[in-house]
Amino acid sequence: MSMSVTQQKRNDAAESSLRDLFARFESDGSAVEVNFRQLLSSDGGTSKSAHGIHPYPAKLLVNIPQFFLAAIPTVAGSALLDPFCGSGTVLYEGALAGLRPIGSDSNPLARLITQAKLTPIDREVARRQLDEVMAAYPLVSPTIPDVVNRDYWFSERISDCLGRLKTAIECSVSAQHRPVFDVSFSATVRRVSYADPRLSVPVKINPDRSARYGAKGDEVIRRLGRLAKIDVGAVFWSITNQNIQRCLELGQGFVLDQPEIFSDARSLGLADASVGLAITSPPYVGAQKYVRASSLSLGWLGLTPDCKLRPIEQQSIGREHLTAKEELAPSGTGLAEADCLLDEIVERNPLRARIAQRYLLEMRDALSELSRTMRHDGRLILVVGPNLVAGLEFPTPLFLQKIAESFGFSTQLHLIDSIDSRGLMTKRNRTAGLIQQESVFLLKRVRAGA
Numbered sequence: 435m436s437m438s439v440t441q442q443k444r445n446d447a448a449e450s451s452l453r454d455l456f457a458r459f460e461s462d463g464s465a466v467e468v469n470f471r472q473l474l475s476s477d478g479g480t481s482k483s484a485h486g487i488h489p490y491p492a493k494l495l496v497n498i499p500q501f502f503l504a505a506i507p508t509v510a511g512s513a514l515l516d517p518f519c520g521s522g523t524v525l526y527e528g529a530l531a532g533l534r535p536i537g538s539d540s541n542p543l544a545r546l547i548t549q550a551k552l553t554p555i556d557r558e559v560a561r562r563q564l565d566e567v568m569a570a571y572p573l574v575s576p577t578i579p580d581v582v583n584r585d586y587w588f589s590e591r592i593s594d595c596l597g598r599l600k601t602a603i604e605c606s607v608s609a610q611h612r613p614v615f616d617v618s619f620s621a622t623v624r625r626v627s628y629a630d631p632r633l634s635v636p637v638k639i640n641p642d643r644s645a646r647y648g649a650k651g652d653e654v655i656r657r658l659g660r661l662a663k664i665d666v667g668a669v670f671w672s673i674t675n676q677n678i679q680r681c682l683e684l685g686q687g688f689v690l691d692q693p694e695i696f697s698d699a700r701s702l703g704l705a706d707a708s709v710g711l712a713i714t715s716p717p718y719v720g721a722q723k724y725v726r727a728s729s730l731s732l733g734w735l736g737l738t739p740d741c742k743l744r745p746i747e748q749q750s751i752g753r754e755h756l757t758a759k760e761e762l763a764p765s766g767t768g769l770a771e772a773d774c775l776l777d778e779i780v781e782r783n784p785l786r787a788r789i790a791q792r793y794l795l796e797m798r799d800a801l802s803e804l805s806r807t808m809r810h811d812g813r814l815i816l817v818v819g820p821n822l823v824a825g826l827e828f829p830t831p832l833f834l835q836k837i838a839e840s841f842g843f844s845t846q847l848h849l850i851d852s853i854d855s856r857g858l859m860t861k862r863n864r865t866a867g868l869i870q871q872e873s874v875f876l877l878k879r880v881r882a883g884a
């Protein structure tokens with residue numbers, strides 16, 4: 435893929451900014467404050483481009499991968515890995531930059547959104563299939579999967595409409611276009627449910643509590659009225675039509691028949707030393723409920739084994755529910771600073787201490803696996819924020835940096851960016867705290883891990 439003059443200029447500017455940041459970091463070794471929105475202005479935006487095809491909690495600021503992809507010289511077609519790919523922000527930007535995207539995520543909805551973004555579509559065929567779905571929709575029988583508490587979240591009429599859309603998609607859409615149609619169906623599910631649209635985790639709108647909804651209270655309640663008459667087919671048509679448009683941009687990037695997306699960052703099906711560049715934002719300890727936020731979609735898409743969320747949650751690093759065996763595991767993380775802090779946390783809240791300990795142990799496994807797959811001299815961009823655990827500051831960036839260093843990475847650069855647009859964070863309880871600024875590390879793999 436040849437590069438346009440504008441792209442070349444943009445890359446030159448990014449390379450020069452990165453050199454400047456290296457110089458500032460080397461001069462005194464402390465983290466350099468940056469504003470990624472100013473460092474490299476985003477030309478795609480997140481709503482018009484494929485990033486807008488489906489909401490996802492804690493999406494990465496698109497300017498971060500765009501900056502590093504422009505600033506670090508790469509060979510066209512070489513691998514770009516995001517082991518915690520979420521909605522595929524990094525991998526999609528990498529594909530647009532001509533790299534071969536490889537990802538993993540424990541949440542099947544995240545894998546579907548990523549796949550939809552990375553699968554090229556044919557505009558005419560996709561539009562024809564959309565017409566066929568809309569023609570079949572009023573005529574077919576509904577396919578209603580086992581959705582947990584379906585009657586609580588959807589009226590009988592809406593369930594019937596969603597079930598008929600599901601049948602019509604299954605009958606009319608080819609394998610190539612299924613991801614973009616399934617993602618559009620999933621976005622429709624959330625749009626026509628009784629869930630409050632302002633929150634990432636589903637919470638049913640309650641008209642008796644309108645006073646608690648603040649300034650947007652009236653709008654939220656009016657939504658309930660609209661749901662009684664909503665035309666589910668029209669909502670689906672509009673979302674799918676827009677998503678087809680958004681996904682066309684990929685035609686200009688690196689295209690694969692079947693993108694490689696694994697399900698666990700701790701066991702990637704990749705050869706040793708096969709990856710030269712990884713960019714990732716791992717989950718936070720207890721800060722986000724990715725699986726619960728996806729629950730309605732997972733149910734309607736039939737992506738929950740035996741209609742249960744627990745098996746998916748068990749795979750998620752940073753989860754809040756531990757098994758009895760996990761709760762009784764011996765204490766210790768192998769990281770002295772973390773163990774000291776966990777001793778303090780255990781005094782305040784033993785369960786929170788266990789959750790944080792488990793998080794660090796599982797992130798250790800993920801970083802060890804990442805180190806195995808990365809080439810000597812490979813670069814890892816790690817984006818991670820601190821949070822509070824039981825009211826105490828939990829310096830996740832420092833801990834993950836130390837663990838990565840124990841697996842043969844050396845810190846080349848530490849940047850700090852404030853995150854005012856990372857959206858959809860949920861405040862778990864009064865002591866969990868929100869993430870206000872995040873660290874962006876550039877690490878280089880310099881030796882084999884411990």
Ligand SMILES: C[S@@+](CC[C@H](N)C(=O)[O-])C[C@H]1O[C@@H](n2cnc3c(N)ncnc32)[C@H](O)[C@@H]1O
Binds near residue numbers: 541
């Ligand atoms: C901060 S989010 C990534 C967001 C992503 N960068 C985006 O822009 O959408 C972290 C992701 O890690 C995933 N995750 C948690 N445990 C995992 C595991 N064991 N293996 C792979 N992914 C996991 C979560 O499902 C979540 O999607």
